Amino acid sequence: MISLAEPDLDDAELNAVKDVLQSGWLSQGQKVGQFEKDFAELIGAKHGIACSSGTSALHLSLKAIGVGPGDRVVMPSLTFVAGANCTALLGAEPVFVDVESLHTPTVNPKEIERAISKYSPKAVIAMHYGGWAAEMSQISDVCSRSDVTLVEDACHAPGVSYQGRPLGTFGAVGCFSFFSNKNIVTGEGGCIVTNDTNLAEKLRHLRSHGIAKNTWSREGHLHQYDVEQCGFNYRLDEIRAAMGSVQLKKLAANQLKRMELVKTYKERLDSHLEIPFKNNDESAFHLFVVLLPKGIKRSRIQQLLTENDIQHSAHYPPSHLLTAHRDFESLDLSITEEFSERCLTLPLHPRLSLSDVEKVCDVLLAGIQH
Ligand SMILES: *Cc1c(COP(=O)(O)O)cnc(C)c1O
Numbered sequence: 001m002i003s004l005a006e007p008d009l010d011d012a013e014l015n016a017v018k019d020v021l022q023s024g025w026l027s028q029g030q031k032v033g034q035f036e037k038d039f040a041e042l043i044g045a046k047h048g049i050a051c052s053s054g055t056s057a058l059h060l061s062l063k064a065i066g067v068g069p070g071d072r073v074v075m076p077s078l079t080f081v082a083g084a085n086c087t088a089l090l091g092a093e094p095v096f097v098d099v100e101s102l103h104t105p106t107v108n109p110k111e112i113e114r115a116i117s118k119y120s121p122k123a124v125i126a127m128h129y130g131g132w133a134a135e136m137s138q139i140s141d142v143c144s145r146s147d148v149t150l151v152e153d154a155c156h157a158p159g160v161s162y163q164g165r166p167l168g169t170f171g172a173v174g175c176f177s178f179f180s181n182k183n184i185v186t187g188e189g190g191c192i193v194t195n196d197t198n199l200a201e202k203l204r205h206l207r208s209h210g211i212a213k214n215t216w217s218r219e220g221h222l223h224q225y226d227v228e229q230c231g232f233n234y235r236l237d238e239i240r241a242a243m244g245s246v247q248l249k250k251l252a253a254n255q256l257k258r259m260e261l262v263k264t265y266k267e268r269l270d271s272h273l274e275i276p277f278k279n280n281d282e283s284a285f286h287l288f289v290v291l292l293p294k295g296i297k298r299s300r301i302q303q304l305l306t307e308n309d310i311q312h313s314a315h316y317p318p319s320h321l322l323t324a325h326r327d328f329e330s331l332d333l334s335i336t337e338e339f340s341e342r343c344l345t346l347p348l349h350p351r352l353s354l355s356d357v358e359k360v361c362d363v364l365l366a367g368i369q370h
Pocket of ligand 1: 177
């Protein structure tokens with residue numbers, strides 16, 4: 001079986017986890033503190049706030065910047081549904097906007113601007129599709145001119161820069177995920193980065209029930225506390241943080257590995273298929289996505305891949321067509337709709353071999369030439 005995504009784990013993670021289990025201290029402590037520091041440093045941000053998932057990072061961020069009932073949040077429809085779900089769960093409404101083009105499927109800054117003047121949103125979520133940066137200079141300009149808070153969903157793009165500045169540091173907050181198929185893996189896990197010290201403090205309080213002042217004893221009991229604003233329990237644990245610290249050390253080498261695999265994919269497929277971000281190598285290479293030629297039935301190709309033991313996916317079903325979100329406002333989404341009908345996600349992960357890539361290409365090309 002050639003899997004779509006596979007974590008790169010070995011004895012280093014195993015030993016790190018073993019150390020934690022032997023220490024007897026499992027919930028948020030020193031390992032989490034160290035991981036937050038290391039992650040923030042990697043991204044080039046002042047503060048890291050580790051969370052239980054990328055989704056909890058987004059939920060916490062939207063809550064901390066004050067998104068609530070009656071507010072609107074502008075976001076691409078072509079992304080994972082977590083941002084839209086968290087917005088709706090806070091009693092606010094997503095406003096979905098289109099991507100730039102089939103070749104650059106990141107959120108279109110001009111559409112963001114149109115949505116801002118039409119809907120006066122509280123916040124904008126930008127997302128770096130597949131590991132390639134959205135047009136952050138235009139997007140941050142538009143947001144700061146209109147006094148709208150910018151949130152970066154950087155779950156696909158840890159360790160990538162845009163015009164020399166790291167992704168995750170353009171917004172008031174940058175949210176990352178360490179889910180098992182991401183570039184950094186802790187099983188479940190996430191992190192928020194920010195340069196705003198007040199916001200970091202607020203995020204920390206809301207991550208832990210809204211408890212501001214506390215006195216934890218060594219046994220982890222809380223003797224005294226106050227809550228000003230209701231919060232969540234979105235903490236990361238020591239087990240995952242220890243894994244995360246090991247994973248951070250592997251990120252750069254794995255990114256190169258991903259880039260090499262993508263290069264081989266492009267050499268084989270370029271003359272037959274449209275490949276988004278074809279000439280842009282500044283990426284975390286989280287996903288490798290191609291567009292099938294018009295008129296080719298994707299389900300037939302998907303079946304062929306499955307018959308050949310090759311996993312595949314299609315990123316993403318547009319959020320505005322999902323039952324829970326289809327009644328919300330949106331601008332024209334025709335590029336998103338065409339993209340999501342024609343896209344096909346192929347296997348990409350650091351353990352994939354070049355011969356796996358060759359096999360995937362053989363099967364795919366046979367399918368479209370059939
Ligand atoms: C994975 C992902 C999330 C959610 O992260 P979880 O850790 O799975 O909760 C949010 N947004 C994007 C773009 C993602 O890829």
